[in-house]
Every structure is written in structure tokens, then in C-alpha cells.
Amino acid sequence: MKRGSFNQAWIPTALLLVACAAAWLVPQAFVPLKGAIVPALGLIMFGMGLTLTGPQLTAVLRRPRWLLMGIGLQFVVMPAAALGLxxxxxxxxxxxxxxxxxxTCPGGTASNVVTYLARGDVALSVAMTATSTLLAPLATPWLTLWLAGTRVDVPALAMFGDIVRIVLLPVAAGVLLRRWLTPLAQHLARWLPGLSMLLIAFIVAIILALNHGQLAATGVLVATAVILHNTLGFVLGYLGATLTGAGSAQRRAIAIEVGMQNSGLATTLAIKFLPPLSALPAALFSVWQNLAGLGLAAAWRRGQRP
Structure with missing residues (x-):
């Protein structure tokens, strides 16, 4: 990473904050764009597929212990913490x-960048993101049905189909393009990270605009839940990795991967399958996790250890 890229890593958060401010001031400009959420998330997932390389994942698969333990924490800690909160x-x-x-959603792609900045195990972070994404069609709808089904109607089977269509197919398309049309994939890969930043900010802005009225009434409560949820993910992910004997780089990667979720997927699924207000926690989580993740990375880079 080039000199000064740590400062550039704040760009996604700045975009999110600008988009949120715009959505709050002129929500009517964003509400009609609701139908663009699914295609935008598909493009983000396609970009993730373009980043996956054989050597990265092979290095981790030679040490599957940390991958399996991290994925276990991902799908136990975050759903349980959400239910408890x-x-x-x-x-x-x-x-x-x-x-x-x-x-119940998989790890988000931003976690890979934050792990790099925190001097964590990037290969492990990438492998955890990819594996949790591949498991999401089964884990996300059925865990949501189990834990939230008594609160709202959760159409788990329909959700399964949409995760396959919105997540797995674009990721697979990115992987295949990188495999068979490598020069084109490498060219696209230079542009897609920046585009993904814009698309994430775009999705969050739409969600905030759709829930503009409710946010004024429930904002403090939702923000409290989101901040505690993200913090528990970081803390319990790090603690779980420590108790199982992971090294410093692995502990950082697992903590960040557990704490940072694919909030874009959560907002998309909430808008389509749950009452509109259900998307608000995911939208706020998207903003907060970037702020908290970059702050945590900065602390670790300065040599501070939890």
C-alpha cells in the first residue's frame, strides 16, 4: 500500500457521511431510487469476486484451524449478540x-482493508469473508428465521434464493472473469473498489431516506444498539481468537472480520423481506463500523494492544 493510503482509507467513511447528510436534508431525492439497491449490491459482490486469488486462499487453507474458528465466531457471536441486545x-x-x-449476515469486504491497515492476517480475512459469503445463503435466512421469526414474518426460503442471486452469482462471475479473462479483470479491479465505495454510500443514503421519519423518533435507541453490537463483535472475536491460541495477526483479522458485517446485504434483504424500519439498523451499522474499524486499525498501528 502506498504512502498516505492510511489517510485515504477514510474516504469510504467520508463518502458515507456526505451521503447520509444529503439523504437527511433531501430524502425525496433518494426515495425513488429504491429499486437500484439490488443491482448496486450485485456490482459490489462482483468486485469482491474479482479480488479473490488462488494463492491468497491456498495460504489460509493450509492452516484451516483459524479459518474454521473465525467462521464459527462469525455466525455465533454476532447473531447471539444481536438477540441479546x-x-x-x-x-x-x-x-x-x-x-x-x-x-446473521457474512463479513463485509471493508474488513479486508481494515485488517491490512491494522497489520492483521489479510489472507485469513479474505478467506473468512469469502467463506462466510458462500455460507450466507443457508446461514443468514435460517438463523434470522430462528432468532427473529417470533417477532416478524421471515420468508427464509425466498431469502435464500435472493442471496444466491444477489451474492453468490455475482461473486462467481467475478471469479470466472479473473480466471478466464485476466487482463480485463485486472483492469476492472482497479476501478471497482472506488465504485464499491460510492455504491455502499448510495445504498445507505436510500435506506436513511426511506426511514427519515422513523429515524427522528428511534435514532438514539438504534444507534446505541448498533454501537454495542459492533463493539461486542470486535471484543468477543478478539477474545475468542486469543483463548484458542491465535497469534497477534490472526487475532486482529478475526476480531475485525467478526465485528464488520456485510451491511449492504442486510439492508437489501430487510427492504425486500421485512418491514421498512428493519433496514435502519443495517444502514447505521454501515456508517459506524467503518468509523470504528478505522479507529481500531489506527490504534493497533500505533502499537497499542487491547
């Missing part, structure tokens, strides 16, 4: 379902 904070059913949906 929903009960402790007495969240309304729709907000509780939205928070649980965030917890």
Missing part, C-alpha cells in the same frame, strides 16, 4: 429483526 434494550420487533439480520 434486542432483549436487553427492549427494541421494537421490527428494529430487533433488523439488528438480528445484520448479525
Amino acid at each position: 434486542a432483549m436487553a434494550l427492549d427494541l421494537p420487533p421490527t428494529l430487533a429483526a433488523g439488528l438480528i439480520l445484520v448479525g
Whole structure:
């Protein structure tokens, strides 16, 4: 990474904050764009597929212990933490379902960048993101049904089909393009990270605009739940890795991967399958996790250890 890229890593968060401000000030400009959320997420997933390389994943598969342990934490810690917080904070059913949906989603691609900045094990982070994404069609809908099904109607089978279409197919297309048309894939890969930043900000802005009125009434409660959820992911992910004997780089990668979720997928699924207000936790999570993740990376780069 070039000199000064750590400062550039704040660009996604700046874009998110600008987009959120615009959505708050002129929500009517974003509400009609609701139909663009699914195609935007598909492009983000396609970009993720372009980044996956054989050597990266082979290095991790030679040490599957940390990958399996990290994935286990991913799909245990975050769903359980979401359910516990929903009960402790007495969240309304729709907000509780939205928070649980965030917890059952796979890791987000931003975690790979944050892991690099934190001097963590990047190959492990990439492998965890890819593996949790591949498991998402089964894990996300059924965990959401199990944990949130008593609060709102969760159409798990339909959700499964959409995750395959929105996530797995674009990722597979990216992987195949990199395999068979490498020069074109390498050219696209230079542009897609920046495009993904814009698309994530775009998706979050639409979600905030759609929930503009409700945010004024529930903003503090949702923000509290989101901040605690993300913090528990970082802390319990790090603690779990430490207790199982992981090295420093692996502990950082696992903590970041567990704490940072694919909130774009959560917002898309919430908008399509749950009451509209359910998307609000995912939208706020997207903003907060980038701020918290970059702050954590900065602390670790300065040599501070939790």
C-alpha cells in the first residue's frame, strides 16, 4: 500500500457521511431510487469476486484451524449478540429483526482493508469473508428465521434464493472473469473498489431516506444498539481468537472480520423481506463500523494492544 493510503482509507467513511447528510436534508431525492439497491449490491459482490486469488486462499487453507474458528465466531457471536441486545434494550420487533439480520449476515469486504491497515492476517480475512459469503445463503435466512421469526414474518426460503442471486452469482462471475479473462479483470479491479465505495454510500443514503421519519423518533435507541453490537463483535472475536491460541495477526483479522458485517446485504434483504424500519439498523451499522474499524486499525498501528 502506498504512502498516505492510511489517510485515504477514510474516504469510504467520508463518502458515507456526505451521503447520509444529503439523504437527511433531501430524502425525496433518494426515495425513488429504491429499486437500484439490488443491482448496486450485485456490482459490489462482483468486485469482491474479482479480488479473490488462488494463492491468497491456498495460504489460509493450509492452516484451516483459524479459518474454521473465525467462521464459527462469525455466525455465533454476532447473531447471539444481536438477540441479546434486542432483549436487553427492549427494541421494537421490527428494529430487533433488523439488528438480528445484520448479525446473521457474512463479513463485509471493508474488513479486508481494515485488517491490512491494522497489520492483521489479510489472507485469513479474505478467506473468512469469502467463506462466510458462500455460507450466507443457508446461514443468514435460517438463523434470522430462528432468532427473529417470533417477532416478524421471515420468508427464509425466498431469502435464500435472493442471496444466491444477489451474492453468490455475482461473486462467481467475478471469479470466472479473473480466471478466464485476466487482463480485463485486472483492469476492472482497479476501478471497482472506488465504485464499491460510492455504491455502499448510495445504498445507505436510500435506506436513511426511506426511514427519515422513523429515524427522528428511534435514532438514539438504534444507534446505541448498533454501537454495542459492533463493539461486542470486535471484543468477543478478539477474545475468542486469543483463548484458542491465535497469534497477534490472526487475532486482529478475526476480531475485525467478526465485528464488520456485510451491511449492504442486510439492508437489501430487510427492504425486500421485512418491514421498512428493519433496514435502519443495517444502514447505521454501515456508517459506524467503518468509523470504528478505522479507529481500531489506527490504534493497533500505533502499537497499542487491547
